[in-house]
Structure formats: structure tokens, C-alpha cells
Amino acid sequence: MLSRLCLLLVALSTLHPRPAAGQYGRSSPTSVRATASPLPSASPLPAVTSTPRPTPTPVPPGDVRVKVVVTGADGRTAPAADAVAWFPGLRGPAPAAPPRMSSRDKRFEPRVLAVPRGSAVTFPNYDKIFHNVFSLSETSPFDLGLYRNGAARTTSFETPGVVRVYCNIHPQMAAYVVVLDGNLYAQTGKDGLALISGVPAGRQALKVWEERGGDWSGTVVVPPGGTVEITVPFDASKWREQPHKNKHGKNYPPPDDDENRY
Numbered sequence: 001m002l003s004r005l006c007l008l009l010v011a012l013s014t015l016h017p018r019p020a021a022g023q024y025g026r027s028s029p030t031s032v033r034a035t036a037s038p039l040p041s042a043s044p045l046p047a048v049t050s051t052p053r054p055t056p057t058p059v060p061p062g063d064v065r066v067k068v069v070v071t072g073a074d075g076r077t078a079p080a081a082d083a084v085a086w087f088p089g090l091r092g093p094a095p096a097a098p099p100r101m102s103s104r105d106k107r108f109e110p111r112v113l114a115v116p117r118g119s120a121v122t123f124p125n126y127d128k129i130f131h132n133v134f135s136l137s138e139t140s141p142f143d144l145g146l147y148r149n150g151a152a153r154t155t156s157f158e159t160p161g162v163v164r165v166y167c168n169i170h171p172q173m174a175a176y177v178v179v180l181d182g183n184l185y186a187q188t189g190k191d192g193l194a195l196i197s198g199v200p201a202g203r204q205a206l207k208v209w210e211e212r213g214g215d216w217s218g219t220v221v222v223p224p225g226g227t228v229e230i231t232v233p234f235d236a237s238k239w240r241e242q243p244h245k246n247k248h249g250k251n252y253p254p255p256d257d258d259e260n261r262y
């Protein structure tokens with residue numbers, strides 16, 4: 001008899017939509033039968049005596065301070081701004097803002113822009129003249145064409161490597177997009193210091209690039225929850241600025257009074 005009643009209850013509950021709480025009435029046989037009797041309060045539940053399973057303590061990440069110094073042609077060693085330090089293959093937080101490299105006063109700002117591979121970089125023109133941003137690099141050649149003040153064009157960088165960026169009108173405009181394998185990175189300020197936070201503890205491969213010094217590879221041991229500092233020296237005593245061609249692989253025409261037409 002009881003099992004039949006239960007079957008009837010199940011059938012009723014599937015046939016009829018469940019009423020809202022305030023719609024239950026005394027006349028509803030379903031609500032009367034579904035009311036459970038309270039548990040007897042005479043016998044309290046036994047106390048749980050088993051010990052909780054220990055959860056593994058997460059190892060906190062650490063911070064890495066990279067100091068980059070470069071020895072120049074004059075033999076003097078000085079902190080290097082705009083160097084890039086990164087942990088290849090490691091992931092960090094996504095950049096706060098989409099990366100941009102502006103054309104302003106016939107210069108690129110910033111001169112060195114580090115981005116994780118796959119990044120789309122926007123190149124706005126804030127000058128009253130036209131610019132034509134391009135690169136003949138092997139890994140990411142591109143040509144954004146001529147565009148005017150207030151306009152911006154965007155291109156993506158999929159392959160890790162150093163991308164030399166120029167303007168086809170103004171030979172003095174030169175910059176770098178440094179495309180990284182991984183997005184745990186930082187660039188040095190004028191003091192030559194780059195701080196990379198949230199690095200997984202333990203021995204990690206570190207790479208550094210500097211415009212005149214080139215590439216450096218090494219390892220650091222990151223203390224859990226602590227900070228390690230490493231100094232990376234470059235010898236750029238033989239470095240010389242190299243002239244470059246325009247986007248057609250030709251020399252730039254000599255500047256004339258009409259230069260600012262563009």
C-alpha cells in the first residue's frame with residue numbers, strides 16, 4: 001500500500017508543475033502527504049571523530065629583480081633602459097591595456113615594446129603629417145601603409161623574435177617590437193631595473209634582450225614568497241647604429257622641404 005502511495009506521489013509530481021511556496025493550500029493532498037515528520041530529538045548525532053584530510057600547502061611565487069647594465073663604446077658601464085626580461089613559456093596575468101606604439105613628433109613611443117606572441121599591436125598617428133609604419137623583419141614583416149593624423153592601424157605578432165619597426169617616410173623613426181614566448185615579463189626603466197612578480201618558485205630559465213647587447217640566457221632560483229635579484233651585464237663596446245633601407249629595400253631619398261607634406 002505504501003509503495004503504491006509513493007508511486008502515486010511521483011506520478012503527481014511529474015504531471016503537475018511544482019507550485020510556488022505560497023500556493024500550497026490545506027486542501028492539496030500532495031502537500032499533506034509530502035510533509036515529513038520531524039526527526040526524534042532524543043538521540044543526538046554522534047560527534048565526528050575522523051581527522052580531516054590535510055590539504056597540500058600551495059608554494060607561493062616569488063619576485064625577480066633584473067638589473068641590466070651595458071658597457072658602451074666609451075668603456076663605461078651604465079644601467080640600460082628599455083631592456084626586456086622574460087621567463088620563456090611561463091604565463092602571467094594578461095596585460096592591463098592593449099599594446100600600442102604611437103607615432104608622435106616623428107618618433108615611436110615607446111621605442112621598445114615587449115608583447116606576448118599572438119598580441120595585436122595598434123599604431124596610432126598623433127602627428128599632423130602622414131606616417132607609414134612597416135617592418136622587413138623575417139619573423140613579422142608588415143606594411144601598414146600611409147595614414148593620417150588621428151588614424152590608427154593594427155597588426156598581430158604571432159612569432160617570437162625581435163621585430164625592427166620603421167617609418168617609410170622618416171628614416172629617423174625606428175623602434176622594436178619584442179615578441180615573447182610567454183607573458184611573464186618586464187621592461188627595465190631608466191635605472192636599468194625590471195621587476196617581474198608572481199614567478200613560480202624554483203629554478204627558472206630567464207632571458208634578457210637589450211638593443212645594443214643582444215640576447216642573454218641564464219637561470220635564476222626563485223625563492224617562495226621572496227625576492228631574488230640578478231644583474232645581467234652586456235658588452236656593447238663594439239655596437240654601432242646601422243643604417244636601414246625603406247620598405248622597398250632602397251635608400252631613403254634625401255630630405256627636402258616637402259618632407260612634411262606627408
Ligand SMILES: [Cu+2]
Binds near residue numbers: 106130131169170173
Ligand atoms: Cu613617419
